[in-house]
Amino acid sequence: MLFGIEWDTSTDLAFAISIFPILLKGLWVTLQATALGFVIALVLGLVFALLRMVPLKIVSWPVAFFLEFVRNTPLLVQLYFLYFVLPDFGIVFPAFLTGAIALGLQYCGYTAEVYRAGIQAVPRGQWNAAIALNMPALLTFRDVVIPQAIPRIVPALGNYLVSMLKDTAILSAVTVMEMLNVANIIGDRTFRYFVPLTMVGGMFLVVTLVSSTLVRFVEARLPKAGIPLR
Amino acid sequence: MEDLRQLLAPLLRGTVVTVQLALISTVLGGVLAFAAGIGKLSSNWLIKGLSVVYIEIFRGTSLLVQMFWLFFALPLIGISLDPYVAGVAALSLNIGAYGAEVVRGAIQAVPVGQYEAATAVNFTKRYTLWNVILPQALVEMMPPFGNLVVQNLKDTALVSLITLTDLTFAAQTVRNLTHESIPAFTATLVIYFLLALVFIAAMRWLERVIAYRVGVAQERARG
Numbered sequence: 001m002l003f004g005i006e007w008d009t010s011t012d013l014a015f016a017i018s019i020f021p022i023l024l025k026g027l028w029v030t031l032q033a034t035a036l037g038f039v040i041a042l043v044l045g046l047v048f049a050l051l052r053m054v055p056l057k058i059v060s061w062p063v064a065f066f067l068e069f070v071r072n073t074p075l076l077v078q079l080y081f082l083y084f085v086l087p088d089f090g091i092v093f094p095a096f097l098t099g100a101i102a103l104g105l106q107y108c109g110y111t112a113e114v115y116r117a118g119i120q121a122v123p124r125g126q127w128n129a130a131i132a133l134n135m136p137a138l139l140t141f142r143d144v145v146i147p148q149a150i151p152r153i154v155p156a157l158g159n160y161l162v163s164m165l166k167d168t169a170i171l172s173a174v175t176v177m178e179m180l181n182v183a184n185i186i187g188d189r190t191f192r193y194f195v196p197l198t199m200v201g202g203m204f205l206v207v208t209l210v211s212s213t214l215v216r217f218v219e220a221r222l223p224k225a226g227i228p229l230r
Numbered sequence: 231m232e233d234l235r236q237l238l239a240p241l242l243r244g245t246v247v248t249v250q251l252a253l254i255s256t257v258l259g260g261v262l263a264f265a266a267g268i269g270k271l272s273s274n275w276l277i278k279g280l281s282v283v284y285i286e287i288f289r290g291t292s293l294l295v296q297m298f299w300l301f302f303a304l305p306l307i308g309i310s311l312d313p314y315v316a317g318v319a320a321l322s323l324n325i326g327a328y329g330a331e332v333v334r335g336a337i338q339a340v341p342v343g344q345y346e347a348a349t350a351v352n353f354t355k356r357y358t359l360w361n362v363i364l365p366q367a368l369v370e371m372m373p374p375f376g377n378l379v380v381q382n383l384k385d386t387a388l389v390s391l392i393t394l395t396d397l398t399f400a401a402q403t404v405r406n407l408t409h410e411s412i413p414a415f416t417a418t419l420v421i422y423f424l425l426a427l428v429f430i431a432a433m434r435w436l437e438r439v440i441a442y443r444v445g446v447a448q449e450r451a452r453g
Contacts, residue, residue: 073422073426074387074422076388077398077401077415077418077419080402081411081416081419084415085415170388180292180298184302193306194304197298198303201287201291204290205286205290
């Protein structure tokens with residue numbers, strides 16, 4: 001029994017049907033962790049991308065190094081770091097929140113790079129034209145550069161969203177009750193791993209296929225010329 | 231000094247396992263990537279179908295789920311894998327599926343004129359693929375392959391969850407030994423970062439060597 005739902009181990013089919021609602025509860029946690037992790041990655045990534053563009057080396061170099069570091073070290077170890085080290089400083093988060101922060105931290109390395117590449121891909125001539133029209137830099141950024149960068153940024157961010165969704169399985173290592181952990185617990189208690197683990201694989205497949213189709217759909221509908229912010 | 235040794239010795243032993251796993255699964259993953267990437271473009275529907283199914287399954291699910299499936303689920307239908315074999319298999323199959331898309335993309339990016347020219351001089355399909363298309367495509371594949379190699383190195387950390395004593399597993403051991411989290415995990419992160427830098431440098435070097443050799447071959451062909 002898990003989450004108050006009993007399972008039926010008489011046949012494989014009956015077992016599969018009886019544990020499906022339990023796995024769905026795990027899927028809900030998986031989706032929540034992805035959503036929270038992605039919001040953290042979007043915000044942190046933007047902050048770091050902007051800091052990296054600051055024309056002061058004391059600011060931009062440490063930020064660049066930090067981003068390089070989080071991108072090139074494993075999510076699992078970053079997760080352990082947060083999970084075991086934060087309590088040493090008296091910061092105790094629930095496992096779910098620590099997990100979402102770890103996801104956001106790992107992926108802010110990627111999102112920062114996406115923002116930077118998207119902004120740099122806007123042709124130099126756009127800046128020159130804005131200067132020729134005597135437009136202030138901040139206004140140029142908001143009304144000329146960002147609107148044109150968005151259609152380049154969104155599809156790349158979408159791919160990282162799908163990738164993060166799959167990585168949430170790693171949160172099972174710190175007791176977050178997401179889909180894989182739920183399947184493992186069912187396996188531990190019934191000594192039947194094959195059915196729950198295969199179902200989790202299938203459910204991941206469905207969720208990733210649906211989400212990557214959504215990303216493609218949004219990508220196809222983005223106006224290529226740019227999206228005005230006002 | 232004694233503390234430092236107590237900290238570093240297990241981590242270094244773990245590092246050896248991590249590097250081994252990363253190297254073996256990168257090579258096997260590379261073979262799978264070429265097989266499935268070329269297979270996806272095959273005119274034989276069976277080969278094409280198998281390649282597509284393989285790529286979709288391993289790109290569409292979590293690596294950790296794949297690893298647990300190979301390690302915990304397979305024994306229940308009579309196939310028992312050693313944790314090392316299960317770890318290497320999951321890592322190679324996973325990175326191979328991502329690599330297959332790189333191989334396919336690079337092959338499709340070779341200009342149609344190259345195929346037409348090969349047909350015009352009566353090259354066989356196989357000869358065209360190996361001697362005309364792949365050398366040019368290989369140059370295009372190297373930068374994305376570089377990213378995948380680092381991705382794979384980071385992914386090896388997951389084998390600690392199926393009882394393999396890699397670097398991440400060693401970090402846990404050291405933490406339990408010293409009752410301190412900060413030094414154990416900081417040192418581990420730094421080692422992973424240094425390894426990633428070495429792998430990145432190696433892939434850049436390989437990229438240059440391949441670009442140079444393909445360039446030399448093209449010069450010779452021009453006479």
